[in-house]
Structures are given as C-alpha cells and as structure tokens.
Amino acid sequence: MTERSYVDLKREVWDAGLCARCGACVAVCPADALFFPPAGEGGSPLSPASSGYCKRETDGVPCGACYRACPRAGDRIPGRSLLGESRAVVAARAAFPVPRKQSGGAVTAILQSALEEGTIDAVVTVTADPWTLKPRSAVITDAGVLAAHAGSRYNWQVPLLAALKDAVVERKYRNIAVVGVPCAVQAARTIRESDLDLLRPFARSIRLIIGLFCTESFDYARLVEGALRRDRRIEPWTVRRLDVKGALEATLEDGTIVSIPLAELASCIPAGCTTCTDFAALDADISAGAVGSPEGLTTLIVRTPAGMGFVNRAIAAGALETSDEVALAPAERLAARKAARGT
Ligand SMILES: Cc1cc2nc3c(=O)[nH]c(=O)nc-3n(C[C@H](O)[C@H](O)[C@H](O)COP(=O)(O)OP(=O)(O)OC[C@H]3O[C@@H](n4cnc5c(N)ncnc54)[C@H](O)[C@@H]3O)c2cc1C
Ligand code: SF4
Ligand code: SF4
Numbered sequence: 001m002t003e004r005s006y007v008d009l010k011r012e013v014w015d016a017g018l019c020a021r022c023g024a025c026v027a028v029c030p031a032d033a034l035f036f037p038p039a040g041e042g043g044s045p046l047s048p049a050s051s052g053y054c055k056r057e058t059d060g061v062p063c064g065a066c067y068r069a070c071p072r073a074g075d076r077i078p079g080r081s082l083l084g085e086s087r088a089v090v091a092a093r094a095a096f097p098v099p100r101k102q103s104g105g106a107v108t109a110i111l112q113s114a115l116e117e118g119t120i121d122a123v124v125t126v127t128a129d130p131w132t133l134k135p136r137s138a139v140i141t142d143a144g145v146l147a148a149h150a151g152s153r154y155n156w157q158v159p160l161l162a163a164l165k166d167a168v169v170e171r172k173y174r175n176i177a178v179v180g181v182p183c184a185v186q187a188a189r190t191i192r193e194s195d196l197d198l199l200r201p202f203a204r205s206i207r208l209i210i211g212l213f214c215t216e217s218f219d220y221a222r223l224v225e226g227a228l229r230r231d232r233r234i235e236p237w238t239v240r241r242l243d244v245k246g247a248l249e250a251t252l253e254d255g256t257i258v259s260i261p262l263a264e265l266a267s268c269i270p271a272g273c274t275t276c277t278d279f280a281a282l283d284a285d286i287s288a289g290a291v292g293s294p295e296g297l298t299t300l301i302v303r304t305p306a307g308m309g310f311v312n313r314a315i316a317a318g319a320l321e322t323s324d325e326v327a328l329a330p331a332e333r334l335a336a337r338k339a340a341r342g343t
Contacts, residue, residue, distance in 0.1 A: 004067035005056040006034060018072045019047035020183030020272040023137065023159020024191060025066035030198055031055050034066060036159050043221040046271055048159070065198040071186030072272075082335035083328060084282035088302040088311070090322040091293035100150040102243075103290040106298035106320060107210055108150045110286065110310055111177055112143040113319035119310070120207055122173040124163045125180075126153045133224050133236040137163035139171065152212065154242050155220045160184045164191075168205050176205045181214040182278035189283035208310055211281020213289030213299075215244070215334060222268040227260065234258065279335040286311065291330045299326055 006025070013019050026034045026048050033051045036044075055063040067073050091104070094112075098105030114120040127138045127149040135153045137160045140146050160180050167173045178188045191199050192206045228234040234250060241251040248265060250258045281287040285307030292299040300322070302308050314320035 003056065003062060003064040004073070005054050005064060006050050006066050007054070007057055009067050009070055009073055010050070012074075013070060013072045014047035017046065017271045018275055020072060020187075020276065021045075021047065021159055021270065022071065022180070022184040022187040023048075023162035024069040024071070024164075024184075024187035026159050026162045027165040028065040028069045028191065028199055028202060030063065030065060036162070039221045043219040044158075044270070063198065065196060068194050068196045068199060069187060069191050069202075071183060071190050080282055082332050082339060083280045083301060084287070085303050086301045087304070087308050088300075089326055089328060090300050090302075090324065091297040091326040092300045092311075092320055092322045093297050095319055095321045098147055098150050100148065100241075102150065102152040102298075103288070104293070104296055104298035105150060106300055107179065107212075107288050108147055109319045110210065110314045111179070112146055113314040113317045114177065114208065114310055115141070115143045115146065117313060117317065119313065120175045120177045122167050122171070122176050124160065124167055124176055124178045125149070126158060126160055128153050128155075131237045133239060134220055137161070139163050139167045139173070141173075151241065152243075154244060154248070155218045155223045158220075161187055161191075164188075164202060164206075168202050174205050175207045177208040177210065178206055179210045179212070180281075181212050181217060182281040182283075183214075183272070183276060185209055185211040185281045185284045186278065208286075208306060209284045211284030211287040213280055213287065213291065213331065213334070214276075215279065215338060216269050216273045216276075218248075218265060218268040219270050223265065227265055227268055232258065232260075275341060277339045277341050279338040280331060289331060291334060292328055293326050297323070297325065299328075299331065 033053045034048045036048050055061040092106035093104030094109035098108045123140045126135050128135045135158045188209045192203045238252050239250050240253050243249045248260045285304045287301040289299050
C-alpha cells in the first residue's frame with residue numbers, strides 16, 4: 001500500500017464527514033500529534049485534529065500509522081452478510097448478580113471471568129461519570145470495577161480507542177480485551193490484522209474484541225446537556241439508566257420512565273453514524289446485543305475460535321449461563337435497515 005499520512009486521512013475521512021470518532025488514529029500516532037479538540041457549544045468535534053507536526057509530512061520519516069488504523073480510510077470491505085460469521089448463537093446471562101447490566105450481563109460475565117483467570121489483564125471500554133453522565137474511555141483491570149461499569153453508554157461519543165495507547169504504551173498490558181460498538185470494533189480488528197511495524201505492539205496486545213450491536217449513538221453535549229437537561233429539565237445525576245426501545249427511554253432514580261421519540265433526537269446523532277452500515281459488529285470475536293433474546297438475557301454471536309474459547313471458559317468457571325432461547329430475525333431486520341444506509 002502507498003504510504004499515507006494524516007493529510008490523506010483528513011481529506012478522505014475527516015473532511016468527508018465519515019469519521020466515527022473511534023480514536024484509533026489518535027491512539028497509534030507515534031508522535032502524539034493527533035487529538036480530539038474539546039466539545040464546544042454545538043457538541044463534540046466531528047473528527048480529530050492535528051497539531052501540524054507529522055513524522056512523514058514534516059520529517060519525511062516512514063509512518064502512515066493513523067491511516068492504516070482507520071476503519072473508514074481506503075477501500076471499504078465489500079458486501080458481507082447482515083449478521084456475519086458465527087460459530088455459535090446463544091442467549092446468555094451472568095450467573096451472578098450484575099445490578100447495572102444492560103441486558104443479561106453476559107459481556108460483564110465473560111470479561112470478569114477472563115480477568116479473574118488471567119487470560120486478559122486489562123479491558124479497554126467506555127465508562128460514564130455518574131454525576132454528569134459524561135462518557136470517557138477507560139482501561140479497567142479489576143473485576144469489581146468492571147461490574148460497577150456494566151450497562152450501555154448510548155451517549156458515548158468519546159474516542160474509545162485512545163485509551164489503547166494508555167493500556168499498551170504507558171501501562172504495558174499485553175493481554176487486552178476491547179469492548180466497543182461496531183466502528184470501534186472495526187478499528188480494533190484493522191489494527192490487529194495490520195502488518196505495519198508501528199502497529200505491531202497494539203496488534204499483538206489485542207486478545208479479545210467484544211462488539212455491541214449498534215443502530216446509532218448520540219452526541220453527549222446534544223443529548224445530555226441539550227435534549228435532557230435544557231429541553232426536559234432532567235438532571236444527569238437523576239438518570240439511573242438509558243435504553244433504546246424504539247424510543248430513547250430514560251429511567252430516573254425515582255422510577256419514572258421518560259420516553260423520547262427517536263425522531264426528536266435526530267440532531268443528536270453524529271454525522272459519522274448516519275453513514276455507518278454495520279449493526280452487528282461483524283469484526284468482533286463475540287458480538288452482543290439485546291434484540292433476539294428474552295428480557296434479561298444477552299444475544300451472543302460467537303464468531304471466532306478465540307471468542308469461543310472465552311465463552312467456554314466463562315461457562316466452565318460458572319460465570320456464564322447460556323440457552324437456545326434466541327431468534328435472529330429481529331437482529332437481521334435491524335441489520336438490513338442499517339446496511340441500507342450505505343446504498
Ligand atoms: C451506543 C450503543 C447502541 C446500542 N444499540 C443496540 C441496538 O440497537 N440493539 C441491541 O440489541 N443492542 C444494542 N446495544 C447493545 C446493548 O445495549 C448491550 O450493550 C448488549 O446487549 C450487552 O448487554 P450485557 O448486559 O451483556 O452487557 P453488560 O454486562 O451491561 O456490559 C456492557 C459492557 O459494555 C461496555 N460499554 C458500554 N457502553 C459502551 C460503549 N459505548 N462503548 C464501549 N463499551 C461500552 C461497558 O463498559 C461494559 O463492559 C447498543 C449498545 C450501545 C453502547
Ligand atoms: S474513524 Fe477513527 S481512526 Fe478514522 S479518522 Fe475517525 S477517529 Fe480516526
Ligand atoms: S452507528 Fe454505532 S457503530 Fe456506527 S458510527 Fe455510530 S456509534 Fe459507531
């Protein structure tokens with residue numbers, strides 16, 4: 001591949017409105033020259049920015065790490081099936097209480113069991129400040145902390161994979177699990193499969209990728225500061241749980257459920273989501289979602305031998321329970337609707 005730089009990334013992805021803000025380019029830039037500017041009045045920035053320094057452009061030194069890590073640069077992966085490959089499809093739940101779980105707590109159970117067994121030493125994921133609901137990317141190494149951060153961050157627009165640099169470069173973890181929505185999963189897989197020397201330390205360290213089904217996400221500033229706080233007088237610390245069930249449902253601490261039609265939240269959806277076609281996290285080792293399983297269970301699509309290994313070990317450790325009460329047709333419908341965004 002011809003060597004590229006952030007200039008090509010800017011032209012093809014940032015300026016074209018395709019950026020998913022996954023943060024992969026920020027994580028792998030060896031010069032720390034890419035960053036996300038702080039959110040302004042209109043919400044979070046649509047893409048990263050450059051300090052202006054670039055190993056390749058400024059010094060003529062071979063690099064191209066940012067371009068090679070980006071899932072939206074260069075050729076897209078053509079025509080894949082709607083729900084992707086699978087070795088097993090099950091409904092699953094944690095075999096222990098996970099009070100903050102989003103569906104069945106299966107994702108927490110798999111990760112917690114792997115941390116306790118030592119097959120992974122860190123999880124790169126998204127947590128949220130309980131007072132502001134502001135999402136942040138995080139490196140979690142403790143099973144108890146992981147359980148405390150169960151649940152879905154729908155207003156997640158933070159560069160998830162920026163925390164990968166902290167995990168690999170600063171803290172030297174070598175057995176990392178990444179949890180993310182499909183755009184972040186695509187980036188993690190792109191990095192894991194890259195043959196670029198500069199990406200190798202990251203590639204070797206990503207042992208497990210868990211993908212969360214995703215229809216869309218919401219910009220933090222526009223959703224929480226705007227649609228909830230300003231328009232509906234809902235303070236973020238009174239929100240116990242957010243869910244998307246045809247509408248955005250906010251369950252408040254006093255038990256009230258506020259339902260907001262998705263049509264009223266169209267302006268909260270970032271541009272990068274409107275061109276995104278992957279619902280089921282096709283590049284993950286294990287994909288997880290709510291749709292297709294009864295309430296209180298997580299639908300798991302196990303795609304790779306590594307994914308199968310982590311699921312089987314969690315079952316053997318008594319952390320995960322599975323059943324065949326799962327139907328893929330509803331997920332297929334959502335995946336078809338999302339795939340149509342690309343046509
Ligand atoms: C933005 C978004 C949109 C989604 N849309 C759908 C949908 O349309 N249909 C559907 O069936 N399912 C959707 N999901 C997935 C669903 O909400 C659950 O995450 C999934 O069913 C797993 O549930 P669980 O109880 O097993 O996970 P839990 O045990 O609750 O664990 C969830 C794990 O995911 C991590 N996490 C939470 N939010 C994020 C995030 N934004 N990025 C990275 N990691 C995160 C947490 O840290 C935790 O480790 C979506 C999730 C997100 C974040
Ligand atoms: S999609 Fe991810 S890797 Fe690509 S430019 Fe945006 S933040 Fe960087
Ligand atoms: S729809 Fe979901 S997977 Fe796609 S860009 Fe938005 S957050 Fe990422």
